Amino acid sequence: MASLVASLLSLFKPFNVFCGVGAYAFWKIFHALYLSPLRNVPGSFWMRISKLPMFIADVRGTERDFMLRNYERYGSVFVMEPRKVAVCDPDDCAMILGSHAFAKDQKYANVDFIEPNVFLTRDPELNKQRRRQIGPVLSAKNLKKMEDTILDAGPRQLVAKWGQVADQGKICYYYDFMLMTFDIIGSLGFGHAQRSLTTGDRRIAHWVKRSFMLLFLQAIAPIAKSWPFKRVLAKSLYADANKLIELGSRAIEQRRELLLKEADANNKPADILQAFIDAEDPESRIQMTKSQVVTETIIGLLAGSDTSSNTLAWTVHLLLMHPQHLERATKEVRAVFARDHTITYEEAQESLPFLEACMFESLRLRPVTSNLPRCIPRGGVVLQGHFIPDGHSCSVSIVAANMSSRVWAHPYKYLPERFLNNNIRKKRVLTFSTGVRVCPGRHLALMEILTTLANILNAFDLKLPEDSLFGPERVDKQTGLPVLMPYSYAITCAPRFPDRDCNVVISKRKD
Ligand code: HEM
Incomplete structure (x- = not known):
């Protein structure tokens, strides 16, 4: 036995290791260049x-x-x-x-820290069934019933908060959008008004971020599911994800108790929680179990908050970098709506084609x-x-x-006009994906983004702070286009230095 170990160890002499690595590298290169079925597909050597x-x-x-x-x-x-x-x-x-x-x-x-769900499953049958259950809940028609909750947690809360700090210097819009989108989906999914934007209570936002990290970690490194990670190395991530799951379970219990007390069973709350509890697959008549409802709500939070808030942040940044578009969009809003009016989604869609075009152009140019x-x-x-x-x-x-010059003229330019009166073009933006697994939350996202933009432009004048590193006059020497703030991808494309780059001076609308 000892001699076997000794002869095995002798294989690991530097010369042998060098030859082994060299042979492996040679095989990899030879295979990639001469044998791989992809050898004729363009691409770099590395x-x-x-x-x-x-x-x-x-x-x-x-x-x-x-x-x-x-x-x-x-x-x-x-x-x-x-x-x-x-x-x-x-x-x-x-x-x-x-x-x-x-x-x-x-x-x-x-x-696997949550049940199989609509987003993560690779099984087409489970995906189809779940989409039949949750799809109608998130349809544009059904969301209309929830619009008051959305506007309360979203634009109304934001406008009220900004109203208190307006005319007092700059604010960082990035974090406000982030908390606001948590509040919207949180209110709809957990059944009671979340107000982290106003109260500053970031606990749920923190649990969502941590669950996101755990999801990412497990996806790319399955070892994160092993005992040492669960119990020691990533223990706090698992603990935070569990808090979110407990929150969801408690929300269902509370809803059951509320409905037992309510005499009128038809007067159920209009929110995602209730709609998911009641959702039924029209083909199999199957409803979701309690833990499936919790899982799908959490997936909605994970998939829908950062994506929507970052899209809002990019849109405001792009408008500030293109003041002519900001001015046109602001004028469009104020020509139609009184200062104190809360603009609904339907009103915005009907009366604000240019602002809507700005939103689609941001989705195209800076897909999150x-x-x-x-x-x-x-x-x-x-x-x-x-x-x-x-x-x-x-x-x-x-x-x-989204940058294909076959479809988009001047693809690197921020040109909202390309979407004016052009619904076909809107469908060519792939930011929400397309086809069988197209984002089922896209109607909610569009509703949140458009109503938020419309209501802040209606209530406030937006201006870049004097000390902003970026501005319309700082252009790229080669392209002549405004240099945009740097980004970073951690699943979604977010501003890299939000504290530095996502500031705006707001003042109350005068006219
Ligand atoms: C600007 C906001 C949003 C963007 C850009 C976006 C984008 C996307 C994209 C690209 C996918 C496809 C992912 C893939 O195939 O791997 C997707 C899927 C999904 N999104 Fe969104 N999303 C947004 C908002 C939302 C919201 C608000 C919700 C929920 C309330 C949501 C829920 C989902 C779900 C459940 C899926 C999985 C669908 C499936 O696999 O069948 N998303 N989203």
């Missing part, structure tokens, strides 16, 4: 042989630049990892997202979502003339597809 370039971009949070740079260099399909291609052509993206055959990547299913990873189905697929066999995967690049 991306062909290693996942490292993409990994570095992920870790640095520079995914957007990475995708756009390679898209500009290599075109609509390129190798982004040894067994993965990036898909950037809008039609290819729509084809892939249009079918359950391109299943979500295994990473989604690695997450980026790569949607999918598996290539059996039989493979042909993309831009390249055959990609099964066993490989692809990533739909929303960032690149």
